[in-house]
Amino acid sequence: MMSVVVAIPEPRASELVAELKLEGVAAVVAASDAPLPLPAGCRAVLVPAAREVLTPGFVATCDRAGVRILPVGGRDGRVLGRYGLAAALPSTASGWEVVAALETDAPSVASPSGVAATSHRLTVVWGPQGAPGRTTIAIELAVEMVRRGRRTTLIDADTVAPSIALLLGLGDESPGIAAACRRAEAGALDDAELARLATSLPASGGAVDVLAGISRPGRWAELTSSRLHSALVASRVWAEESVVDVSGAFDADDEATFDVTGPRRHAATVAALDVADVVVAVAAGDPLGMSRFVRDHAELRRLATRARIHVVVNGVRPGPLGIDARGQIRTTLDRFAGITEVTFLPFDQRAADTALLHARPIADVAPRSALAAAVRRLAAEVLPLAGPPTDDSSRGSSRAARRPLRGRAAPGA
Known part of the structure; x- marks a missing residue:
């Protein structure tokens, strides 16, 4: 079962966790302004598409742990482009929309022959x-x-x-x-x-x-x-x-x-x-x-x-x-x-x-x-x-x- 951390503002965070559980996804709520540290086994984290959250340290920590970042809301696409992240999900995204995004391949920044960017x-x-x-x-x-x-x-x-x-x-x-x-x-x-x-x-x-x-x-x-x-x-x-x-x-x-x-x-x-x-x-x-x-x-x-x-x-x-x-x-x-x-x-x-x-x-x-x-x-x-x-x-x-x-x-x- 996929494990997801939802670090967006309340009350939407709790509502989204309940929707994800109905979709068969284990999810927990974390503070939207400080989602770190991430729990063991975490596969993805939903965070606001904001500069104060998407910092170099946060992105680097997720990269090292192999945790996928799903930005939510926000109007500044420049911060997403800076880190090579996909377009942000709407702030009203439902649980099945999040699951669909998780099942979609992440933007390809890996090299061919199966060599991932995290190693090469x-x-x-x-x-x-x-x-x-x-x-x-x-x-x-x-x-x-x-x-x-x-x-x-x-x-x-x-x-x-x-x-x-x-x-x-x-x-x-x-x-x-x-x-x-x-x-x-x-x-x-x-x-x-x-x-x-x-x-x-x-x-x-x-x-x-x-x-x-x-x-x-x-x-x-x-x-x-x-x-x-x-x-x-x-x-x-x-x-x-x-x-x-x-x-x-x-x-x-x-x-x-x-x-x-x-x-x-x-x-x-x-x-x-x-x-x-x-x-x-x-x-x-x-x-x-x-x-x-x-x-x-x-x-x-x-x-x-x-x-x-x-x-x-x-x-x-x-x-x-x-x-x-x-x-x-x-x-x-x-x-x-x-x-x-x-x-x-x-x-x-x-x-x-x-x-x-x-x-x-x-x-x-x-x-x-x-x-x-x-x-x-x-x-x-x-x-x-x-x-x-x-x-x-x-x-x-x-x-x-x-x-x-x-x-x-x-x-x-």
Whole structure:
């Protein structure tokens, strides 16, 4: 028998529990403003479709426990889209309507071949044009996932300014994502091929498998939508965590002004957002960065319909925004984009410079930096399925900075 927690306001909660019992569903009433903790054996929870209830912590707890969330009532569909939830049931929904919703398959955010998103996950790091720091954050998130015992692939799918290979000191001869796309089109991209095409990057606690980007931006036509979609799906099956760095541009204008049957330069970004389980949306912490982010955020939500979107503001400092920089950013995002959940990353130029000097992740060369600590907190919040770190991140950084790169560039495909 299915077990359901009804956490909507009274008296409708008690009435719905009685109706569900008539339908053969075991149901109990919980407080609508604080449905946690959920009882053992719970299969689903009915909650108001409201921001104050659907918090990142609540959604993450339900994901870990395999509990399905059924939102009820509410007029703000943005909060549902942010977490990839289905449309809300009407506040007057009857017991049989709830049962019908429970028997309907949840929105598909799982990868093929039976690999669920709760065990294998694909995270896309996106940000508008203007270098908000999306590549740096993608690298640091990948390293953090390795530290937490997750097999991780870092993929550079940026067709405008691919830079992961440059930032990590990898050679241009690496076949990377372009070769993976070619193999995917031929139907020959399996786990063995991905292992052959990836370059192993030693990191704290393990190694990151890197699929480097195209060596020249002019090769963007190699990353077509269908090719990249297949390659990312294969990566999600192969690795527990796939972190994808994409460009900031979309194809909305191209569809209106060019032949839609031909290749489009930014189709790779659209394909990655379409298959993503989580999108880390990065904005620069200055007035120009906020303007660009707000302008593109609506299009991001339209494209990433199945993903849970988490907003990150990078490089926050008082200089460009005055003393209360965080307060101004929160007000701006809430007023113009309806965003209330934000993670802030500090401006740490010294750590970033050290990472550039040694061509290593910040977590390796400056593990005590404020930015590295903030990314660790971000990983725990946005990717909560990862376990505890496997090493002590507070150890000295000189050994990691001097450690040679042992990864080999795989032969071309």
